[in-house]
Amino acid sequence: MQKKAMAQHKSFGRRILHIDMDAFFASVEENRKPELKGKPVVIGGMGDPSKRGVVSTANYEARKYGISSAMPLRTAYKLCPRAIFLPVDYKAYLAVSRYFKAVLLNITTIMEDVGIDEAYLDISENRDTDEKISEKIKTGIYEKTGLTCSIGIAPNKLLAKIASDMNKPDGLTIFSGEDIENRLWPLPIRKLYGIGPKTEEHLKALNIATIGQLAALPPEVLVARFGPSYGHYLHEASRGIDESPIITSWEPKSFSREITFQVDEKNWQAIARTLAELTKEVVSDLAEKGYAARNVILKIRYSDFRTVTRACSIDQAVGKEEEIRRMAFSCLKRVDLSGKKIRLVGVRVGRLEKIKNAISGV
Numbered sequence: 001m002q003k004k005a006m007a008q009h010k011s012f013g014r015r016i017l018h019i020d021m022d023a024f025f026a027s028v029e030e031n032r033k034p035e036l037k038g039k040p041v042v043i044g045g046m047g048d049p050s051k052r053g054v055v056s057t058a059n060y061e062a063r064k065y066g067i068s069s070a071m072p073l074r075t076a077y078k079l080c081p082r083a084i085f086l087p088v089d090y091k092a093y094l095a096v097s098r099y100f101k102a103v104l105l106n107i108t109t110i111m112e113d114v115g116i117d118e119a120y121l122d123i124s125e126n127r128d129t130d131e132k133i134s135e136k137i138k139t140g141i142y143e144k145t146g147l148t149c150s151i152g153i154a155p156n157k158l159l160a161k162i163a164s165d166m167n168k169p170d171g172l173t174i175f176s177g178e179d180i181e182n183r184l185w186p187l188p189i190r191k192l193y194g195i196g197p198k199t200e201e202h203l204k205a206l207n208i209a210t211i212g213q214l215a216a217l218p219p220e221v222l223v224a225r226f227g228p229s230y231g232h233y234l235h236e237a238s239r240g241i242d243e244s245p246i247i248t249s250w251e252p253k254s255f256s257r258e259i260t261f262q263v264d265e266k267n268w269q270a271i272a273r274t275l276a277e278l279t280k281e282v283v284s285d286l287a288e289k290g291y292a293a294r295n296v297i298l299k300i301r302y303s304d305f306r307t308v309t310r311a312c313s314i315d316q317a318v319g320k321e322e323e324i325r326r327m328a329f330s331c332l333k334r335v336d337l338s339g340k341k342i343r344l345v346g347v348r349v350g351r352l353e354k355i356k357n358a359i360s361g362v
């Protein structure tokens with residue numbers, strides 16, 4: 001009897017669980033300020049809709065008014081003036097995030113951390129049923145944080161992530177290989193990880209609106225249109241194929257900071273000063289985490305939202321403020337600022353190398 005169950009289990013291959021906390025920032029706020037419950041709550045920027053900034057999270061009540069993530073706070077205010085606007089309190093959310101990740105690590109240590117409110121677990125070797133594992137996680141998280149989450153379980157990461165989004169909030173969606181035709185293919189192409197607005201536009205031009213229609217396209221068509229790597233990805237993903245592993249040892253790829261001016265800025269000195277400040281913050285991230293960087297990328301967004309980036313790379317990783325600043329400024333020199341208004345300045349350091357001996361290294 002047990003042998004049969006094992007064989008069956010194997011035929012399904014991997015079991016990957018994706019967990020996504022429900023309206024995470026808003027839920028943390030509601031939890032510590034119960035008077036917010038039942039009211040539309042919008043978290044973003046400095047929490048002042050008359051100032052610049054975008055929505056980080058809207059609770060479900062606010063979403064009823066059409067408010068969504070990445071929308072300017074001003075637009076959110078127009079949609080629902082009586083919403084309660086709060087600033088992003090990242091430290092508080094991070095503290096709660098650590099609690100729920102601890103619950104996950106009790107289920108398995110094969111966990112990939114994909115952000116403050118999301119993770120993947122490989123539960124292939126876990127003997128409990130999908131429902132039982134989900135219940136353990138949900139109960140554990142609720143007891144520790146008072147929050148709810150949505151879970152997707154599927155043979156791979158791609159499908160698990162789609163599944164966790166299918167039944168929010170407090171959902172559990174279990175997806176097997178047999179569900180691809182019935183449940184994956186009817187979905188709009190944007191639900192597929194890696195398809196953004198540009199690809200969506202290209203595909204709509206080919207009369208492709210659903211994942212099933214994408215799956216029916218010959219791979220050659222996709223390769224001709226999108227190149228071999230992305231073309232093959234689209235073909236496989238639309239068929240629910242994804243072999244990507246769970247990445248457990250997480251290392252940062254880059255550190256970045258950016259700022260949107262309250263009023264568009266055209267004064268070069270003010271822009272340069274802001275860049276120097278951002279550089280300083282990025283350098284302190286590097287030092288704190290023990291990394292040096294081999295490239296620096298500057299991002300400038302003009303008042304018309306046109307965005308340009310400039311990069312500067314070197315062979316030897318550096319971590320000192322003056323070196324990083326020199327690279328950032330060499331990027332700035334290559335941006336056309338004459339008579340233009342700037343909306344946003346950002347700096348990113350990448351191609352990181354861990355510094356073995358932080359004191360002598362920096």
Ligand SMILES: [Mg+2]
Pocket residue numbers: 020021022023024117
């Ligand atoms: Mg979430």
